[in-house]
Amino acid sequence: MFIFAYPKLSIMKLFRILSFLILSSSFVLFSCNNGNSKQEHNENKELIIFHAGSLSVPFKEIAEAFEKENPNVKIILEPDGSRKCARKITDLNKKCDILASADYTVIDNLLIPDFADWNIKFASNEMTIVYHDASRYANKINQNNWYNILLKDDVAYGRSDPNSDPCGYRAVLMSELAEQYYGINGLSNKVLAKDENYMRPKETDLLALLESNTIDYIFLYRSVAQQHGLKYLILPDSVNLKNPNLKDYYKTVSVDISGKAPGEIITKKGAPMVYGITIPKNAPNPVLAEKFLQFLLSKEKGLKIMENNGQPSLIPSESETFENIPEFLKKYAKK
Numbered sequence: 001m002f003i004f005a006y007p008k009l010s011i012m013k014l015f016r017i018l019s020f021l022i023l024s025s026s027f028v029l030f031s032c033n034n035g036n037s038k039q040e041h042n043e044n045k046e047l048i049i050f051h052a053g054s055l056s057v058p059f060k061e062i063a064e065a066f067e068k069e070n071p072n073v074k075i076i077l078e079p080d081g082s083r084k085c086a087r088k089i090t091d092l093n094k095k096c097d098i099l100a101s102a103d104y105t106v107i108d109n110l111l112i113p114d115f116a117d118w119n120i121k122f123a124s125n126e127m128t129i130v131y132h133d134a135s136r137y138a139n140k141i142n143q144n145n146w147y148n149i150l151l152k153d154d155v156a157y158g159r160s161d162p163n164s165d166p167c168g169y170r171a172v173l174m175s176e177l178a179e180q181y182y183g184i185n186g187l188s189n190k191v192l193a194k195d196e197n198y199m200r201p202k203e204t205d206l207l208a209l210l211e212s213n214t215i216d217y218i219f220l221y222r223s224v225a226q227q228h229g230l231k232y233l234i235l236p237d238s239v240n241l242k243n244p245n246l247k248d249y250y251k252t253v254s255v256d257i258s259g260k261a262p263g264e265i266i267t268k269k270g271a272p273m274v275y276g277i278t279i280p281k282n283a284p285n286p287v288l289a290e291k292f293l294q295f296l297l298s299k300e301k302g303l304k305i306m307e308n309n310g311q312p313s314l315i316p317s318e319s320e321t322f323e324n325i326p327e328f329l330k331k332y333a334k335k
Contacts, residue, residue, distance in 0.1 A: 047075045047288050048095065050085040052102035052275070053204035054125065054167065057227040058309040059100070062302045066295050073288065081165030081202040083257075086110040090260065095282050097289040102221075103166035104276025105268075108320070110260055116278045118324040120333050121317035122297060123275040123306055126242035127167075127174045128232040130225045135216040138231070146233055147178060150191060150217060157217040158198035158206040163258045167203035171219035173270045174239055176253035181238045221273075223310035244272045274314060290326055297332040 051059055056079045063075040080088070082101035088094040090110055099116070101107050107119045129146050131138055137149045150157050160168035172192060179187040198215050200206050207228060209215045225232035237243040241250060250270030259266040277296075279289045296302035303313045319325065319333040 045073050045285060045288055047073055047097050047285060047292055048078065049075060049098045049100065049292075050078050050080065050088060050094075050096045051098075051100040052082045052085070052166070053079045053202040054102050054221045054224050055079070055100055055275075055311075056204060057224075058306050058311060061305045061309070062296055065301065065305065066292055069295070070291075075292075079202070079204065081160065081168070082106045083110065083166070084164045084201060086115075089115050089280055089282065093282075095284050096280060097283040097285050098277065098279055098292065100275065100277045101166070102273075102275055103170075104274050105271075106166065107276045107278050109266060111278065111280065112321065115282070116280050118319065118321040118326075119276045119278050120293075120297070120319060120325065120329065121274045121276050121314050122303075122332070123311040124242070124314055125221045125223050125273045125275070125311055126235075126240045127170055127273070128220060128222045128225060128235060128240065130210070130218045130220040130230050130232045131216060132210060132230055134213050135210075135231075137216075141217075141233060143233065143236060146235075147182070147184075147187060147191060151194060155217070156195050156198060156215040157219070158195065158200065158209055158215045159219040160203040160206065161199055161201050162255060164201045165203060167219070167221060168199070169255045169257055169268050170241055170273070172255040173250070173253050173268070174219065174235075174241060176255075177239045177241075177250070177270065178235075180252070181236060226310035241270065241273050247272055274317070275311070290329065293329060293332075297329075 049059065059077055063077060067073055067075060082103055083106055085099055085101065086106050089096065089099065099107065104119055104121050107116060112119065131141070136155050141149050149155055159171040162169035162172055175188040175191045198209060203220050204224065206215070206218045206220065210218055222232055237246060238249065250272065253270045255268050256265050257268055258264065277293065279286055283289050297315055303315060307313060315332050316334045318335065322330065322333055322335045325333055
């Protein structure tokens with residue numbers, strides 16, 4: 001009996017050993033694959049965003065909120081004048097995943113069709129005269145005398161460069177509208193000829209000059225003033241480039257700025273202030289960029305942060321490039 005049972009037990013034992021080895025190998029293989037998947041899922045990714053200086057405060061908040069929901073993502077924000085942002089792509093071939101411009105036509109004129117396919121209009125703003133308590137004549141400035149105060153010899157004001165920044169050419173357009181509105185011949189040239197040494201590449205560069213009392217006033221967006229707790233003079237809609245119903249009136253003024261090629265000139269007509277956003281063709285991470293745009297353009301998430309920072313939503317707005325917008329982003333635009 002003993003001799004008969006021994007080989008039988010040995011075979012059963014061998015079967016158990018083989019079964020154990022197979023199961024162990026499967027477990028190890030599964031663990032390795034699962035570990036690799038987890039590592040791949042948690043692999044850090046960078047999202048590069050070029051954006052208008054006036055978007056610095058809301059985009060910082062939006063980026064932090066997005067990173068909180070997506071801890072494997074690191075967002076790199078690079079603020080500059082909107083036209084300068086576009087030229088980093090067109091002239092310097094710098095890669096970015098998203099470009100957000102303070103003027104949607106910057107994308108239309110400088111990026112489409114060679115460097116981008118589409119454009120979504122997503123926020124608005126308005127031009128104001130920004131100052132603080134230490135500004136000269138801060139207690140006297142109003143809608144009817146602001147241009148006289150800016151022209152005083154003991155007052156200095158700043159504006160951004162029209163060739164680099166939409167806020168710069170909007171300051172020019174605003175001064176031309178003011179000349180028409182107040183009926184003062186030559187007013188625009190007088191205002192623009194003064195304090196040219198305080199012109200800077202983008203509007204947010206001027207804040208340090210104001211805070212140090214180097215200048216008293218800035219042609220600046222209302223949203224930036226609100227975000228930095230500064231005082232601002234609300235101007236008539238006929239001057240502030242805010243009201244969509246006045247688009248035909250705004251078109252009566254214009255300014256020449258540099259175009260795509262060296263020596264090329266673009267004539268910018270007055271228009272209501274509309275921000276635009278796109279994903280360039282050279283985006284290193286377009287899938288992640290689309291995910292961020294869904295977050296940004298969501299009424300409960302990104303747009304809520306934008307509006308809390310003084311920039312009303314325009315979603316959805318008409319887009320001349322609607323057919324080229326990615327399918328799941330089309331709900332944020334219309335034909």
